[in-house]
Each structure stands twice: as structure tokens, then as C-alpha cells.
Amino acid sequence: MTITDHLARHGLAGVPLLEADAPKQTKKDFTSDQEVRWCPGCGDYVILAAVQSFLPELGLKRENITFVSGIGCSSRFPYYLNTFGMHSIHGRAPTIATGLATSRPDQSVWVVTGDGDALSIGGNHLIHAMRRNVNLTILLFNNQIYGLTKGQYSPTSKVGQVTKSSPMGAVDQPFNPVSLALGAEASFVGRVMESDRPSMMATLRAAAEHRGTALVEIYQNCPIFNDGAFEKIKDRSEQEARLVRLEAGQPVRVGAEDARRVLVRTPGGALEFVPEDQADPTAYVVHDPYAEDPSQAFALSRLDSPEMTSVPVGIFRQVERPTYDDQVRAQVAGAQDAAGGPATDADLAALLRGKDTWTVA
């Protein structure tokens, strides 16, 4: 691949950069004048601070960044960023973002959504954005509950979860957002915890650089309606034994040094963690997010369980494939080039006349 090819496949290709001599941007440049109105202790504050700190890294002008959101607590996000933004309607942000990204290659387009917004009412749009591979970065805040409507179970709530609308426990099987995204042909799928800032920054960076739809699931705590949903993997004493940090090219490992387990493929094909000192190195599962075949990434996503015994985080999949918006624009540009440039008045006149005219004197 040439450097030019590589640059064309960068997530921000086509978006103008800040002038070299422009003053260095800070978090403050991306903070709007609006008062943030989430509940005290909400995980969204942490994510907002991380994103505001991360955006200057991109080296873009603020006017070339647009955040589009749907409805829900997380969807208030755009109001707090000093970029272009649209707080749209429930579940539909990916459609609006698709229209914007396709018609404006000079915009870095972000979608902020939640588990209800993205996976319930907007499930159809989410999967279609991913299969098309529109150049978008989707931040899916998953708190496993409906917060803004005051505490009903969501499509990621656990079976049996007691909420206002499930007093005897939810009977719905939840979605695993990573599995869903991989099944929907997503070219980039990552998962981070709101409290793990270094990992979040690294994943956001990779997502922004990815050309195509990047879905980043962010585990986010709702202190009011689902407090402690991720406690098992946030708690320092338990985290190490449960959190599986995926690293490209490395065997998949979990646990403290003295209790390290490694993921192996059993003769039957299943994935299983076994103590590292007992494992056959030839059976190690080596993480390859760049593999064309998503099966292993999918298998990793299935390590998850409601008990959170082993929760993989990091980048599951990161592959290159043509993006929807690039191809749509290329067809229009190709048709115009083939016809000798943008349509003139004469071209329009010829179109209006069509092929079968007659003249009345």
C-alpha cells in the first residue's frame, strides 16, 4: 500500500486539518457554554471529559466536527461540545449521520447513543450503518437500563433484572452489542469501560483513524437506576481476574501474574481459559483484530456472560473495506467526470428535453 492509499483510508481523510501555526487546542476549546445536566455521579461525565480531552488530539478545526445523537441521557452529549451538533430523535441518529457524512466528506461525524437508543428503537439503523460501513464513529454508552425515562429494563439488561417495568424480573434475552456489531459486518468494533481512561483514549484514537463505521461500546454506570452494574469489573480486587484486555498479536490472557490464565482452543474448537503454566502454547488463541474472517472476534465476544467472569475489552475487529460514503461520492463524481464536469445550463436543458421531442411552430 502506498502512503497515498493509506492516507485515503484514514478515518479523517478529506477533513481539513488545523493550520500548522494555529494555537494548540485544549479541552476548553471543545467545551460549550452549556451547563451539564446529568445526575451527580453519572458515568457520562467521565466520558465527556475524556472526549473533550481527546478531540484536540485530532488536530481538526472545531467546525469540521459534528456530533449527532438520538434520545436518552447519553444523547445530551452534543450540547456540551463546542462543535457542530444535532440532538435528534430516538434511535435515528445513524440515519442523519449517514446523510451528513455522505454529503460532507470534510466532516468528522460522530454518533453518541445509548443501549436503548441504539439497540432497541434504533436497532435497524445501527445494523445498516455498520453493514454499509459509513465513515462514522459511534459511541454506544451502555448502562443496561433506560435512565431518562426513569428506570425500565433495556435491551442489554440482564435476564431477571428487576426494574420498574419488570417487577418480577426481565424475561428478555439481552443483546451483546459487540456480537451484534460483528454479525452486522462492522469493520471496527471496540469496547471500553468509562473508568478506564487510558484504554478509552487509545480506542477512541483507533476508532477516529478508522475509515468506515467504528462502533465503540462504552460500559457506563447509571448511579440512579442501575448502580453497580459493572462493579465486578470496576472493583480493583476483582477486575484483574475478570477483565480480558485484548491486544493485537498477543495471546488472550487474564488474571494477575501469579494466577494468569490464557485462552486456548480446545480440540473440540471451543475457547477456554486454562492456567498458563498448564497450557499448550500451540493451542493459544492469539488475538487478530485485522483478520478478514470475524469468527474468532465473535468467539471472543461470547466469552462475556451476565456473571462477568471474563469480560473482553479493547478492539475486537479493525479491518479495511470500502466505505459507503466514499463509494456513493465516487459514483457521482465519476458520472460528472465522464460527462466533462458539473452539469451546465446546457446539460440541464438537454435533460429536460429528453430523447423524444417535437416542435410546434
Add this chain to the structure above:
Amino acid sequence: MTNKTIESLDRVVIRFAGDSGDGMQLTGDRFTSDTATMGNDLSTLPNFPAEIRAPQGTLPGVSSFQLHFADHDVLTPGDAPDVLVAMNPAALRANLRDLPRGATIIANTDEFTTRALAKVGYASNPLEDGSLESYHVHAVALTSMTVDALAEFDLTRKEKERAKNMFALGLLSWMYTRPTDATEAFLATKFGSKPEILAANVKALAAGFNYGETTEDFASSYAVAPAPMPAGTYRNITGNVALSLGLVAAAHRSGLPLVLGSYPITPASDILHTLAGLKRHGVTTMQAEDEIAGIGMALGASFGGALGVTTTSGPGVALKSETIGLAVSLELPLVIVDVQRGGPSTGLPTKTEQADLLQAMFGRNGESPVPIIAPQTPSDCFAAAMDAVRIATAYRTPVFLLSDGYLANGSEPWLVPEVADLPDLSVEFATAPNGVDDAGAPVFQPYLRDPETLARPWAVPGTAGLEHRIGGIEKADVTGNISYDPDNHDLMTRLRQAKVDGITVPDVEVDDPSGDARVLVLGWGSTYGPVFAAVRALRRQGHAVARAHLRHLNPFPGNLGEVLRSYDRVIVPEMNLGQLALLLRAKYLVDVRSHTAVRGLPFTTTELAEVVGAALEELS
């Protein structure tokens, strides 16, 4: 070329009818094109089932195409056919009741088998049992003559039979002295890659023509002289194509790229097809995963400074309603094309109706005004689309363009406009901050309105210094920040309404030549033709009748109340149960009289003339 006589006629209505797989729409289209080239004025009415290949030989499977052409101004596709081409017994049975006594029937005898007759409930063959004695019946073995004519071709019998529609077209072309060269050229394009099929179709066409000339069954042929029409270049055009071209022309004249987000739905899909082929004109089309995504993509493009358009029919509008509400709140330009069809629910997908008016007007939560424009004829879809774009961009508002199934598929000659004569629709984007904050620093206020139009600035991403956030939550006047203040919501609701109420629309023109009329017939949308034709018929009988037509349904023209009040009786014919009448009564307190029908077909001239005639009688 022929020894037979040629008789002159001033007008003819022909209906081609057959199985939905018989190629009747194509046959009709070709005859129309040849007729248009002859300089006749014309109007067409395709009528087909929703199923692509409904069960063969059955009544629900009948597809027809009616064409009215004349040596004078044609307003409707014609009430009753003078000639019916019936390709099978089902086509005869389904259409016979529309045929006046004395009409001509050309029947394909090959298909009048005992089995085919029984399938549609004929106990005996109507071509032989005398039941059609008050018609001129030409029993023609269309299928077998086509197959015979193609004996030399290396094609299957089935392939040969398929050319029978060209035989029928050739025969009708002879009957009405139409040239066939344009159809031959058309076939050459269509079957260019299949020379054998092409040659067979051309041969069948010629065979049909020659059959008319030689057989004694047809004593004479007919000529219809060209209609006097304003000078210029003409083409024949359907409503869906005219609407597509109107959008492209509007984008061209506004300097905006056209971005269509659409989901396939009958009878609107042809707009998607047409625009998908116009990438050369800078048109981007996105076929969305559903109706909601279609309008979402269009709105996202509008936010980005493009001309966002979505196209659909009634059920799709229902799905798009929430996004239309968002567009009302965001105050961004957006064109929503609703090609109305029979409802409710799936209703009659291929038949026409005007029953989405109230849905367009009120089908959203909250106070959510949206301008509405309705084209009046197929070719008028062009100008109506341009007008919709004018309003959407000038006032930053979603606009409904209410076409219908009849306009969409019907066609007529169109005087092609000069590009230079098209309206200038150029828009201005916001380029700089438009206010100052408390500290006196420049800020952008996304809801600071133009004092004339009440439109807010169109500030597109990429413009430095104009970064702002907008959304569906109520916004504070001027700043656009979230506001739950009661007085602000009341103000913003009234401002959005005032903006739509204040849109400039031309006065409604009344056609009342004598000035003596006491009865006014008010149409909207595709009732234009039948209303005008009925009024013309009554005037010929010496009656004074006034006529007016509404293009703008929201806001109404400023003089409408005065016009309604200046007649003793106002009749409003609609293909719904009285939706415009309801609006007129509510707004103007005028006792307008509804005449309604929802038969999936346009009104006939006769029907409307009777209704208006009865009113004239009552008042006399």
C-alpha cells in the same frame, strides 16, 4: 399507401387491456409517444394491479392503459373508451361496463377459449353469442397471426407469442394513422443485445400494421389532426418524471447538491429510479433501510447544506412523521414527496387517491405546521417541485409535495421550459456570527430570525465561528439553547406557525368568463383536469359556472376566503371523504359542498358535470 378511406376525428379514447404480463403498459406508452409526436394533445391513465404477475386470465390480473388524444386541448384521460383492445376474456369482462354502446372492441380471439371464458364467468363466448351486438366487434386472431408472421424466426412459440402486443400496436397505428418509426427505434434500444427478438418485434409491428391495411374487416382508418398548441419544444412526460426533473432543476438553480433518501414504495419508486440515473447532474440517491432512514438521511444532508429530499407514499409518510416534526423544530429545508395512493394501511397501492391531505397537514405531534403544495397535472409536477424547493430553502422548513398515483403514472405533452426562464432559487448560507454575548464578544445565534420571512439562518458545518447545537427539544428564541420556559414555548410555537402562515403564495385565480356564475367549483391536485373539463362542458350548454384551483394547501392563498364568499354555492370535488372541505369550512366558515369518491380512479367529466349541473338547477 392504402386504398382505404381515411376519416377525420376530433378526439379518440383508446384503452389497451390485457393480462398484467401482456405488455399493455408498454403498448400504451408507445402509442402515446407516437401520438405525441403527431402533435395531438393527450392525457393518459395507466391502471394496473399491485401484483407483478397476478394469476393469468383473471379479473384481478387485468392491466390497462387509457389514452385520450385530440385535435384540441385535452384535460382528462377520457371518461369512456371509444376503442377497447381486449387481449383476453378477462380484459373484456373487466372493461366492458366502461364502454358506451357503439364503441369499438378489438378482441384477441385466440385467447377466447372455453377455459379462459369460464375462468371469468362467461358461460358462452360473447364474441359469438350476440351479447356484444351493440358494439363494433373486430375479432382478430392476434396471437396466432403473430406466431404465423414470425414463422421464419428461430424462437420458441412462447417468445413469438410475446410479440402479440406489437402486432396489436401495429394494427392500432394503422387504424389511427400513426407512424411506427419511433417505436422501431425504441425497440432497437430495448432489444439491441438480442437481435432475433428485436427483428421479431419489428416484424410483428409491421404485420399488425399490414393486417389493418389489407383485411376487409377494417373499412377505413382515422386521422386526428394536431392540436393547436403554443409554439415551442414538447415532450411527453409522466408526473413522476416531471417531478424528478423539477427537483433536479431546482437544485441546479439553487446551486445546492440534491440528496435523496428514499425507500421503495409504489407509486413513488419511479422518482427514486429516475434520480438514481442522474448522478451526472450531481444527484446523490441513497436507498435507505426503511422510510425513517430515508428521511433521516435527507435531513442529515440538509443540515450539511444540501437540498435534502425524501420520496414516498402515504404509509411511508406515517413512518416519517416524527422526523418531519424534527425538521419543523430544526427549521431546516426538506422536501417530502408524497405520491398518494388508496388507503388506509396498504390500501390500494397502484390506485390513486387524495386522502393524505389531513395527514400532511396535521399528522404529527404538537403544533407542527408544514407547507403543502399539490401539482395539478402530470407535467405540472415539474413546476410544483420547483416551488416546493423555493419554499423549503427560503423559509427553512420541511415542505410537503402532494402528488398522487394518477399524476405519477399519467402523462401528457409538456412544453419544455428554457433553463434561463426558470426561477432563480439561489440561497445564502450564514457566514459570520450574528450577535454578541453579554461580554460583547461575537456569537452565533441559530434562532435569530429574518424579520421578513421569519426564517432562521442556515449555518452549515464547516463554517468557522458558527459551531452550534440544535435539536428537537424546545429551543430558546434567538440563542437556540434548550429552554423549558413556558412563555418561550408559547412564543416559539407561534413563531413557527407565523412563519408558515406568512409564506408568500400567489392569489387563487378564478375562471369565471361571464362573471355571472353563482356556482364555483374548487379543485386541488389532480382534480384539475376533470373539474375544468366538466365546467367546460357545462359552459358549452350555456351555463355560467366559475372554476378555481388550489395549488397551495398550506398556507392558503390570501384571497381564498373572499373568493369562497363571493359565490352562492361552492363545490369541492375530492378523491377522499371531504378533507379540503373540512379545512375550508373550519377556516372560512363557508358552507362548501363536498363531492367525494374514493374509487382509486380520477373523476370522470360526466360525473362532475352532473354534480355541478344539479347545483345549478337547485339555485335556479
